Structure formats: structure tokens, C-alpha cells
Amino acid sequence: MQNQGMNRGMVDVTPDVRLLRVLRSSGVNLQTAMGEILDNSIDAGASEIDVYVFKNDREKSNIMIVDNGKGMNDVTLRGAFTLAKELKFGIDQIGKYGMGMKTAALSLSTQFEVITQKASGEVLFGEYNINKMEQQGEFKTTVRLADEVETTLFKSKLRRKQRSGTIVIIKNCDRLDVTHPVFVNQMQQFIGLAYKNFIKRGINFTVSDFPIKGDKVEAIDVLMREHDKTHIISERDTYPIEFETKLGQRKNTFIEVSSTVLPKPDKGSKGKKINEKGVLLPLNQTHQGIYVYREGRMVGQGLSWVNVFGEKHNEKNRFRIEINCNSELDDAINMNFLKGNVNPINPLKNQLAEIIEPYMEEMREVLRQEEEKEMSVQASKEKNADKKVTRKIEMVINKPVSSQVEKVENTSGKVILNKNVKKAKSKKELLTAAKEIRALLESKRTSEKTKKEFMEALGLTSSILETV
Structure with missing residues (x-):
């Protein structure tokens, strides 16, 4: 007997707006959240990116990101507010999945605003407020022309000659768990590490804990290439890599490998000083290992991968390796939309193991030669000391x-x-x-x-x- 009253056919499975609350608990940390928004700025072609954190008139923390990229029109802005809507700016873009800005901003607050303009368009305003969407029970928000106050803010933050750009304001941050000065320090280090290749190409980043432009962020080279005591083992050596696409096709691409043995840290400094100067990334087990850069942006740091770098050990505290790859390997390196520490699939790991092992052996050889030299120096010192002791004893006896x-x-x-x-x-x-x-x-x-x-x-x- 057939069930009475059963509706057959297609079913609407649109998620409940409570999904946005779930996204707030997706485990996004501060660096990851900010990185997603900065990625969008770079993909938009920005050459100036300014980050601010400050108290608003309600004594709550606001975070504002200003860039001079190409900006968005009405269609693009609406797409930016849509979950999983991927906005393509080019094959070498560093953004991915269309989840970044929403997930990032919501991890810090329940609301954010966007003010944007394309070179030939008008200044637009968009609001994303999950409290309002929950009240409405719909995934709907506001996109309109910017009012006078919003337009004035936009013009004041971009140079007069600049006709395009975007401002993202994360308002009333209820999950910013660091002080503003700490926020600035963390952002300077994160940006210097994650975007060091872009900084070297001429993109300027600033960070400030006031609503005025801050100091320029400097690039941080994890391999410490410029230090005169660093042993450079390899510099952007290129290797072919074979991978399989989602459709099962075999394709080839290339990676670049750089590696160094860092200078010896000062005794008793726990790897935090070299020649009595502090280092940003201490020479320890946390920071030894492999650093992965995808399309120039760091997506993994201090990785070991047992059959590639091997188990972490204090003897490897001075070993660091950089791998540069493109977005073609996204599936092979298991990169998720949060761009956290990547973990390649086994076929890729096996290829990386063959590539990296000779460099690991060269790094170990550097340590062996240093040890032999130190032993020789120590033996010479002991020999001279013995001579002095012998002479002194002879002087005493005679x-x-x-x-x-x-x-x-x-x-x-x-x-x-x-x-x-x-x-x-x-x-x-x-x-x-x-x-x-x-x-x-x-x-x-x-x-x-x-x-x-x-x-x-x-x-x-x-x-x-x-x-x-």
C-alpha cells in the first residue's frame, strides 16, 4: 500500500541560516582568518594593502583591511557574499573555494562590511550580518550604493589618484583574544612570512593599531639566505613532478626546492640568538623542517613528513627546506580552504623523498665537517695548554x-x-x-x-x- 500524502520529486536542501553559526566554530585562527582576506586583495591585483585594528565608538575592536586592487562591481560583490562562490581572477590566484572572506570574518565577529569601487564604477556598500539573517530566516543581505559617510571613508583611505579598491571592516570583534599591540606584532610576523615573495615583488603591507597607516612590513626569509654564516645547499632547483587530476589524467608540473643549514645559535640561547642578535624563528624542533609556498604564498611551515624530512630531532634544528609549487598540485598536497599545514598524498611524498634526501645528506655532511673542525681546534688548544702546563711544572720543580x-x-x-x-x-x-x-x-x-x-x-x- 502506498504511503498517503508523500511528496515525491526534488527536495529543497537549502541549509538553515544556523550554518553561519557553525562556520564561526570552524577552527579558524587569527592568522588564517586575516590571510584569507589578504589573499583576496592580492588576487585583485593590489600593490598597497593596509591593516588596522582600533576601538570603535562602542569601545569594541574593529579590524579594517584596505587595498588598492581592481575592486568589485555589483555582480562580483554579491558573489563575494555567497558561500562557496569562487571568484576567478586568474589561474595563478592564491584564493580558493570561495569560503575565505566569509569564514575568516565570521571567526572574529558576527558582522562585516565591504566598501568597494571599480575604476569605472560607483562606490558600493555591502553588509554581512548573521544576526539579521537569522531574524529573517534567509541567506539575504544588503548590497547598495555607498552613502556619503561610507564614500568619504573610502576616499580617505585610498589615495586621491586611486580609482579602485576595496575596504573590508570586521566590526565589533567578539573573538579577538589578543591586545591590539600583540595583534600588530603577530600580523607583522605572519605577513612577513606568508607573503615574503609578494613583498619582494613590490607589494607593500602595513599594520597599525590606530586608524592611521602603520609601518611597512618587512619580508622574513626562513632560510636566512643573507646571513654570512648560512650554508646554502640549494637555491630554487627545479624538478618535474607527476600528478593525477580529479578526472584521473596523468599530468606533469614543476616544483622548486631551496635548502640551507642555518648559522650556529649562541650557546645557552635555546636557539633564539645568533651572534647575540635575536632571531624571529628560533632554531628548534618547532621551526625546523619544510616550508611550502603555493603560488608564492606560504601554506605550510615547519613540516616533517616522516619519509621526507624524517622525524624531528634537535640535531636538525638548523635544517630548513623551501618547496615552491603552483595551484595545479592543490589536490596532491591536500590543501583545504583554510590553507593550513598541507600533507601530500603518498605518490607525491614518494617523489619528494627522492628529491630531498640528497639535500638532507648534504646538510648532515655540513654538520659533520663542522664537528671535525671543532675537534681539531679543540685538540690544538689542548696541546698548547699541555705545553704550558708542562713548562709551568718544570719551572716549579727546577x-x-x-x-x-x-x-x-x-x-x-x-x-x-x-x-x-x-x-x-x-x-x-x-x-x-x-x-x-x-x-x-x-x-x-x-x-x-x-x-x-x-x-x-x-x-x-x-x-x-x-x-x-
């Missing part, structure tokens, strides 16, 4: 004593003075000499070999010396 003038008769019976006769060392002088010898034998500056030789010459053992 210390001149007062001469005795002795009267003797020559063959003719005439009395003469003989000054060549030495009197025997007194007990006091011998005890003084013995104490000085013992002090030298107990000195850490005296080698074990020299100590053993003198102990044998004196007919003593080390245990006797310890009990004396």
Missing part, C-alpha cells in the same frame, strides 16, 4: 735555590770559594712545589693525557690524588 758558598782547598792547599754547589731543597720548598703541581693537575685546563703522564711519573694514581 726553581732556583740559594747558592751555598763552600770553602775547599785546591791541590796546592790554597783555600778557594766554590759557588757552583747547590744546597738541597728544603722540606718547605718541596711541599710548596708539590702543592703547585697538584693544583695544576686538578685544573680543568690540563688535559687528561697530561695528567696521566705526570701521575705515572710521580708514582701516583688518581684515587690517591683524590684522597690526599
Whole structure:
């Protein structure tokens, strides 16, 4: 018997607006969130990107990102507000999946605004507020022409000659869990690391904890190429890579590999100083390993991949490797929309293992040669120290004593003075000499070999010396 009243056919599976609350708990951290928005700015062709964090009139934190990219028209802005809507700017874009801006902004607040303009268009305003969408029960928001206040803000943040750009304002951040100065420091380091290739190409980033333009962010080179004590093992060596597309097609692309052995850190600094100067990424297990750059943007840092870099160990604290790849390998490196630490599939890992192992061996050889050189230097120092100890002991033993003038008769019976006769060392002088010898034998500056030789010459053992 057929069920009565059953509706057959297509079913509307549009998600409930509560999905936006779920996205707020997607595990996006501050750096990842900001990175998604900065990626959009770079994909839009921006050459100036400014980041601000400041208190608004409600004493809540606002984060504002301003770029001078190509901006958006009405259609593009609506698409930017649509979940999973991918906006293509080119094959080498660093944005992906169309989730970035929404997920990133919502991880910090329940609302954000966008003010944008294309070179030949008008200034537009868009609002994304999940509280309002929940009240409406629909995925609908506002996109309109910017009002006078919004337009004034837009013009004030971009140069007068600049006719296009975008401003993203994340308002009333309820999940910004760091102070504004800490935010600035974290952003400067993150941007310097993740976007160092873009900075070197001429893109300027600034970060400020006031609504005024901040200081320029400097690129951070994890391989420390410019340090004169860095051993450069390879520099952008190119290798062919085979991969499989989603359709099962076999294709080829290329990767670039750079590797270095970093300078030796200062003793006792726990890898935080080199030549008494602080380093941004301490030489430790956390920061050793592989750094992956996709389309020039860092998407993985300090990775090990057991059969590629191998298990992390203190002996590898100075080893760092850069791999540059393009977006063709996105599936092969298992990159998700958060662009977190990537983990290649096994076929790619196997290829990487063959490529990287010779570099790992070269890095290990650098350490071996350093160790041999240090041992040689230490042996030379010990040899010189032994010579000094030997001379000093001889000086103590052969210390001149007062001469005795002795009267003797020559063959003719005439009395003469003989000054060549030495009197025997007194007990006091011998005890003084013995104490000085013992002090030298107990000195850490005296080698074990020299100590053993003198102990044998004196007919003593080390245990006797310890009990004396």
C-alpha cells in the first residue's frame, strides 16, 4: 500500500541560516582568518594593502583591511557574499573555494562590511550580518550604493589618484583574544612570512593599531639566505613532478626546492640568538623542517613528513627546506580552504623523498665537517695548554735555590770559594712545589693525557690524588 500524502520529486536542501553559526566554530585562527582576506586583495591585483585594528565608538575592536586592487562591481560583490562562490581572477590566484572572506570574518565577529569601487564604477556598500539573517530566516543581505559617510571613508583611505579598491571592516570583534599591540606584532610576523615573495615583488603591507597607516612590513626569509654564516645547499632547483587530476589524467608540473643549514645559535640561547642578535624563528624542533609556498604564498611551515624530512630531532634544528609549487598540485598536497599545514598524498611524498634526501645528506655532511673542525681546534688548544702546563711544572720543580758558598782547598792547599754547589731543597720548598703541581693537575685546563703522564711519573694514581 502506498504511503498517503508523500511528496515525491526534488527536495529543497537549502541549509538553515544556523550554518553561519557553525562556520564561526570552524577552527579558524587569527592568522588564517586575516590571510584569507589578504589573499583576496592580492588576487585583485593590489600593490598597497593596509591593516588596522582600533576601538570603535562602542569601545569594541574593529579590524579594517584596505587595498588598492581592481575592486568589485555589483555582480562580483554579491558573489563575494555567497558561500562557496569562487571568484576567478586568474589561474595563478592564491584564493580558493570561495569560503575565505566569509569564514575568516565570521571567526572574529558576527558582522562585516565591504566598501568597494571599480575604476569605472560607483562606490558600493555591502553588509554581512548573521544576526539579521537569522531574524529573517534567509541567506539575504544588503548590497547598495555607498552613502556619503561610507564614500568619504573610502576616499580617505585610498589615495586621491586611486580609482579602485576595496575596504573590508570586521566590526565589533567578539573573538579577538589578543591586545591590539600583540595583534600588530603577530600580523607583522605572519605577513612577513606568508607573503615574503609578494613583498619582494613590490607589494607593500602595513599594520597599525590606530586608524592611521602603520609601518611597512618587512619580508622574513626562513632560510636566512643573507646571513654570512648560512650554508646554502640549494637555491630554487627545479624538478618535474607527476600528478593525477580529479578526472584521473596523468599530468606533469614543476616544483622548486631551496635548502640551507642555518648559522650556529649562541650557546645557552635555546636557539633564539645568533651572534647575540635575536632571531624571529628560533632554531628548534618547532621551526625546523619544510616550508611550502603555493603560488608564492606560504601554506605550510615547519613540516616533517616522516619519509621526507624524517622525524624531528634537535640535531636538525638548523635544517630548513623551501618547496615552491603552483595551484595545479592543490589536490596532491591536500590543501583545504583554510590553507593550513598541507600533507601530500603518498605518490607525491614518494617523489619528494627522492628529491630531498640528497639535500638532507648534504646538510648532515655540513654538520659533520663542522664537528671535525671543532675537534681539531679543540685538540690544538689542548696541546698548547699541555705545553704550558708542562713548562709551568718544570719551572716549579727546577726553581732556583740559594747558592751555598763552600770553602775547599785546591791541590796546592790554597783555600778557594766554590759557588757552583747547590744546597738541597728544603722540606718547605718541596711541599710548596708539590702543592703547585697538584693544583695544576686538578685544573680543568690540563688535559687528561697530561695528567696521566705526570701521575705515572710521580708514582701516583688518581684515587690517591683524590684522597690526599
